Amino acid sequence: MEFASPFPVSNRRIDPTRRRASRGALLPDGSPNDNDRVEIGPTDLAFREWAARGLTPPDLTRLRQYRLSRLVDALIARDYGGLLMFDPLNIRYATDTTNMQIWTMHNPARACFVAASGHVVLWDFHGCDHLSAHLPLVSELRHGASFFYFESGDRAAEHAGQFTAQIDELLRTHAGGNRRLAVDRIEIPGQRALEALGIEIKDGFELTEKARAIKDGNELNAMRCAIAACEAAIGEMRSLARPGLTEVDLWAELQRGNHIRGGEWIETRILSSGPRTNPWFQEAGPRIIQNGDILAFDTDMVGTYGYCADLSRTWKIGDQKPTEYEKDLYKLALEHVETNQALLRPGLGFRELTEIGHRLPERFRAQRYGVMYHGIGLCDEWPSIRYPEDLESSGYDGVLEPGQCLCVEVYLGEVGGPCGIKLENQVVITETGHENLTSLPFEDDFLAP
Known part of the structure; x- marks a missing residue:
């Protein structure tokens, strides 16, 4: 383009x-x-x-x-x-x-x-x-x-x-x-x-x-650079992550990683650990992270060239393996993201995506995330593509086009549950389907049998 x-x-x-x-x-x-x-x-x-x-x-x-x-x-x-x-x-x-x-x-x-x-x-x-x-x-x-x-x-x-x-x-x-x-x-x-x-x-x-909403190839180069800088900052945060640090210690490292590469700001401070991962949207605070805690975050990073890198991952902190409950949640969350991501192609309607997308089990619907997908560019952008429960009250239609960038995300946590899982990828719609712009790996320990 x-x-x-x-x-x-x-x-x-x-x-x-x-x-x-x-x-x-x-x-x-x-x-x-x-x-x-x-x-x-x-x-x-x-x-x-x-x-x-x-x-x-x-x-x-x-x-x-x-x-x-x-x-x-x-x-x-x-x-x-x-x-x-x-x-x-x-x-x-x-x-x-x-x-x-x-x-x-x-x-x-x-x-x-x-x-x-x-x-x-x-x-x-x-x-x-x-x-x-x-x-x-x-x-x-x-x-x-x-x-x-x-x-x-x-x-x-x-x-x-x-x-x-x-x-x-x-x-x-x-x-x-x-x-x-x-x-x-x-x-x-x-x-x-x-x-x-x-x-x-x-x-x-x-x-x-x-x-x-529609990015040409040159604009996508800017976004790829912003995402790469974000992923490098996440790597630095991960190398620091250990029991005994506070949530804000880690969040400060992510901020530092953004700024030393020429990034601009982070729109939220959504990083939480242990029981603070459920319910979602608790922002980084002074909680001291314990061995065996779940750590989950959403970058919302306005990075280099002003482009947003909006990625989410969930880690296990310390030397303990994930519990069976944590693994079950993680596998289901990953299935949700990967299934919904695989659907993306030009010409697909927003409402159709809602209707054919991965269905959350009922026990997770009360604390579902606000969207299944959302647009991304200089920040979170149009469209917001809703879960079935929100389609009548908040949904609207439209059609995916080549050059649109979307985030595919999920939060999985039961009401009153011990923890929650947050995952998110950033993709672009192509002429024939989609391309995943995110290279961050998922967690082998959570995916082991």
Whole structure:
């Protein structure tokens, strides 16, 4: 899946000396090999590990062009004039800019507008112009998208009006007057101001989630690199794992492994041991891990290039063998994942997957996981494919396409049981079936007769 960009690849704000760098001055992903560069990215450790595994880093120029083209094509297909984004991951997808990503998730100080014509405007935090200077697909850099209460207080409506006047101008100038605007999320004063201008607000998440769902080969290279870095960090956590450490000791090692390879953050801290593995979703705490404990975790790792590696495994800690109960749970959990993974192919409907998928025994259904499958990209993404028990209340339909990436997962634990098992693989839908992107082995001790 290749892509030829219709967008310009120059920008007067770019330092021209950087674009004239020789091939030897570039990293394998095409970014400058400059120790003092502004943009974030993988470390030398990550590049060495990827080379040892035979992985190809993404071409960042083509990755950025492809992602922006997906959004523009989606706007044209829906006859929208533009797309307004405040969600940091949507902004990252459109522009590849990063700026205090966790902070801006709850302080919407940045915004991005993409016109159906391909014109891109980024509003960044004050004093941060330099952070996007290396990105030629950003047509304009502006300021003044902050009108949340902490920033604007009782002047929020005033500041929202100033911002939305710019959106009105952009729709007139770069969208031919098309007043249909997709918006992913916006503070209430901003929504009211847009509506007062006669702008028709459309569901931006419907557009962005479906645009982001299909990865080309180059984008998959970025995901493979992120998964490899995650698996290396898991290996380091495993080498440390032993009785006497706390859950947070191990979680800190996983965080460290992510960051030293150029990864960005971990969305949750779901790691638990012993009786804390049942019920699920207990986050890493000060519990001291005992010899013979079960340890289970879910990485939820936003790694290199901002791509998510969402892998789950369950281990036995110390020198004791798994009990028969633990082995029975593990084997059933693995059967669930492998059976459901084997079903994946293009053209299969979401509801059909629910209907033909592996059926959990009744004693495990009360504590079933929230989904059988979910999409994955820069984070957990559309779709969510439900268990039969949740289909009527929460399910929806759709069809798998080549280039979609999914996580196949299970949590298995009885109500009041002594432990639980968590397993998860990350895969991509291909033209003929699927490819498992995960190389982490499963546990021989749990699978022994």
